[in-house]
Amino acid sequence: MKKILALVVMILSLTRCTNDRSIPNGYELFERDNKDGLAQPITLLPLRVGCYWSLQPAGDKTNLLLGSGNSSQSFVIFGCENLAKADSGAELVSAKLALRSSFHMGEATPFTVTAHRVAAEWAESSVLWQDVKDSYQADPVETFEFTPRDTTWHIIPMTNLAFMKEWISDAHQSSQDIHGLLLKFERASGGSILASSEATLYPPYFEIVTRADDSSLDTTTAKLSHDASLVLNGTNVPPETLENDPATLRIGNGSGYRSLLLFDLAQIPREATIHQALLTFKTDRAEIYVPDASVGVTFSVAARALVDSSWTPTSIAIDSSASAAVDVASGTDDSFAFDSASPVQSVSQIVQRWVSEIAPNYGLMIYPYYQNSDFQEMAFMSGVADANSAPTLVITYSLPPAHRFAQP
Known part of the structure; x- marks a missing residue:
């Protein structure tokens, strides 16, 4: 019995004394x-x-880029199906486009922006400049000066009321002939980062004022329904x-x-x-x-x-x-x-x-x-x-x- 007990003690001692451990991965x-x-x-x-x-499609971003950086520039394309909220039969008194800038890059120098009618359908999720460059009307429907600034609203009067009246009427149709506006420029030394239609705060919109037959005025806020930055790289390398x-x-x-x-x-x-x-x-x-x-x-x-x-x-x-x-x-x-x-x-x-x-x-x-x-x-x-x-x-x-x- 003593021999058996001694053997058990020896085995337990050897077991407890080992220092081996698994190697961590x-x-x-x-x-x-x-x-x-x-x-x-x-x-x-x-x-x-x-x-x-x-270049990658930018339609899913919460911002829009308008202007130029160091080796890139960006135009903006947008549609506004919500213009159908305005009364197409009423007299159009005024129309304004509101864009909210969060910050700017480069010089805060004004540059000329032209707005062009887009004549072909485009998809917000996939649109690139190459998809649009041959599908907008060369003659602008609007021209305005744009100055890159920080945290401000850019309120742009749409003076071509005939076009805006046509766009509002077109928005009421089951199929559209006007597929939005393209904002482009020839030269800019800076750019703005604007809130897009995807943004929770300060999405872009049109303010439409119409006059009814009884001379009463009605103001309609029509948020842009879809938009995208159209970014271009200025290098000569394809x-x-x-x-x-x-x-x-x-x-x-x-x-x-x-x-x-x-x-x-x-x-x-x-x-x-x-x-x-x-x-x-x-x-x-x-x-x-x-x-x-x-x-x-x-x-x-x-x-x-x-x-x-x-x-x-x-x-x-x-x-x-x-x-x-x-x-x-x-x-x-x-x-x-x-x-x-x-x-x-x-x-x-x-x-x-x-x-x-x-x-x-x-x-x-x-x-x-x-x-x-x-x-x-x-x-x-x-x-x-x-x-x-x-x-x-x-x-x-x-x-x-x-x-x-x-x-x-």
Whole structure:
């Protein structure tokens, strides 16, 4: 009996004395300080970089862009089915268009805007300038001066009452011949960010005043039913044309620029646990457009992994299965990094998937998180001309015991 008791005590002692523990995986380590097997951080430069621009429909935005930025400009198109609320049989006394500006960018210098009748149907969710450029009447129905300003209403008298009378009558028909107005200009040195029909506060509207047979006046407020910014990029480079090894990596809210980077991770063992992957850029201050007036000097930059190797802009795809890494770049800083808690975790997760061969490493897309929201542009040095200015990916990782002990 004593021998049996001694054996039981020995087994219990061995069980309790062991220090073995399971090795945490990469995702568990993002929020932990476990430093077992920590290797020296490595700094990687891009193996390949590229840049291109692509315009996106802006009809679902809560704002409209009217005017010019650095390398982009924007017209506005809108429809107003609510004009059917006005009495088409009454005398039209006056009509005014009201647009609410939240802020301006660039110079607050007046520029001439012309309003053109749109002769073809268009869809708010998909309309681009190329869809409209051949479907509006060249002769304007209205011309007015527009001055970019902050937080103000632009009240624009519509002096062509004959056209407005026709539009009101057309709005009462089962099918329309007037498909809205296009606001365009020839030259502007600044622009305004206006509330759109999607906005909860201060949506644009027409104020229509009519006179009945008894001489009584009636005022009708007709909110715009659908609208969109029609953004144009002023570069001579065609859209969706990849520029390999550019000197500058551009990201543009208005211009639609986005950039691509590829890092070679071959030197990191597949068994590695990624603790942190810090992606940093040097700002190309000469190429940015982030005016400090009104809107501030910050720009939201996003990053996602690519899911194909072609780098063909017309068919390029990004991984949308996880949230994008999004951080704020400043127009006054010399550098930018995805270094806030959530973005650095997102980039680290992307790198972990690549290293562990869960997903192939085709590179990253860096793009504007708020495209079509304003005219801002951010720019980073690519390092093509000078490696000292190249983007860097600094990776901190650890290796499991089995891998470390196997090293000579």
